[in-house]
Structure formats: C-alpha cells, structure tokens
Amino acid sequence: MFKKSLAVLATIIGMNAAAEEVMITGTVASKCVITTDTVGVYGNPTPSELSTAPADGGVLPIVRYDVLQANFYKARITYPESFSESPGLSDVVTWTGEVTVAEVTDAGMSAYDTNKVEFNNVTEVDLTIAGSTWFQIESTADYGVGKAFPAGTYRAVVSADCIAL
Numbered sequence: 001m002f003k004k005s006l007a008v009l010a011t012i013i014g015m016n017a018a019a020e021e022v023m024i025t026g027t028v029a030s031k032c033v034i035t036t037d038t039v040g041v042y043g044n045p046t047p048s049e050l051s052t053a054p055a056d057g058g059v060l061p062i063v064r065y066d067v068l069q070a071n072f073y074k075a076r077i078t079y080p081e082s083f084s085e086s087p088g089l090s091d092v093v094t095w096t097g098e099v100t101v102a103e104v105t106d107a108g109m110s111a112y113d114t115n116k117v118e119f120n121n122v123t124e125v126d127l128t129i130a131g132s133t134w135f136q137i138e139s140t141a142d143y144g145v146g147k148a149f150p151a152g153t154y155r156a157v158v159s160a161d162c163i164a165l
Contacts, residue, residue: 031068032127032162037134038062040158042141047148050141060136062102063160067127074163075125079139080156087152091144098138099123105131126165135160 042050043057052058065075079097083089101113106129117124127133137158143149 030073030162030164032073032164033066034160034162035064035066036061037064038136040137040139042139042154042156044149048143048146050143050149050154052137052139060102060138061158062134062136063158064132064134065127065160065162066132067130070130071126071128072165073127074165075123075127075133075135076159076161076163077123077125077135077137078159079121079123079137080141080158081121082156083141083154084157085153085155087150087154089143089150091147093144094142095121096140096142097121099135100138101133102136103134105133109133124163127162 038059038061040052040061041059042052043054043059044050045056049056050058052060054060063077067073077099079095079099081095083093099116099118101110104110104112108129109131112125112127112133115126123135125133125135139156139158141154141156
C-alpha cells in the first residue's frame with residue numbers, strides 16, 4: 001500500500017512539474033519614414049569633374065524624413081565615395097560632398113544644419129521635432145590630374161537611414 005501511495009504521489013508531483021512555453025510576438029512599425037523626393041543627376045562642368053550642383057548642370061538628390069515622434073530617431077545620410085557603375089577608370093577619383101537642410105515643416109528644424117555631426121562622408125542629425133525635413137545632398141567627383149572622365153554612364157548611391165535612438 002505504501003508503495004502504491006508513493007507511486008501516486010510521484011505521478012502527481014510529476015504532473016505539477018510540467019512546463020509550457022507560450023510565444024508572444026509583436027511588430028514594430030517605424031515612426032520615421034524616408035522618401036526619395038528628387039533623384040540626383042551628375043552634371044559634367046569640366047572634363048575631369050562630375051557634380052550634382054545645379055550651377056554645374058547637375059540636380060541635387062533630395063530625401064525627405066517624416067518623423068511622427070520627436071526625439072526617438074537620428075537621420076544618417078552618407079554621400080558617395082565610389083561609383084556603383086562607371087566605365088573603367090585608370091586613375092584616382094577624389095570625392096567631396098555636403099548634406100544640408102533644404103526645407104522643413106517646422107521652423108525649429110532649421111537648427112538641424114547647425115547641430116549636425118559630420119565625419120568622413122557621413123552626416124548625422126538628431127530628429128528632435130516631429131514633422132518633415134528635406135535634406136539635399138551635394139556630391140562631386142574629381143578625376144585624376146588633368147584627366148577627362150571616359151564617356152559612359154556613371155552612377156553613385158546616397159545612403160539615407162533612420163536610426164532608432
């Protein structure tokens with residue numbers, strides 16, 4: 001009888017020791033949206049230069065950041081340091097660029113140009129105000145010393161990211 005009671009007790013304890021894992025899932029939608037407003041075009045003001053500056057025959061690429069919640073995101077925009085497509089090049093290309101605020105929906109956003117952090121070819125801006133900000137990107141490529149860019153199609157990529165803080 002004692003052995004039967006012990007067996008029943010062990011079975012009950014074993015049943016109470018069972019475990020189950022229950023999955024919880026969720027989806028987070030960013031409250032920061034990036035949209036290409038204007039596709040950039042390189043002008044060719046001299047044989048050795050490509051530039052997105054309008055004065056050089058180019059078109060500045062413009063990206064819009066729409067932020068629904070202030071102080072939660074950082075814009076990170078990277079201007080090109082290489083071509084994603086080009087004819088064969090036998091010399092060095094020197095790259096320069098600049099990211100600036102082109103338009104805003106709130107006057108306080110104009111401080112983004114003053115408060116931006118720049119390093120290498122990267123510009124970072126803390127998006128401290130909800131609304132839309134348009135950033136324009138200037139890109140210039142200079143080829144060799146006294147060399148002309150070969151004829152062909154040239155493409156470079158601007159990277160625009162919204163980083164959650």
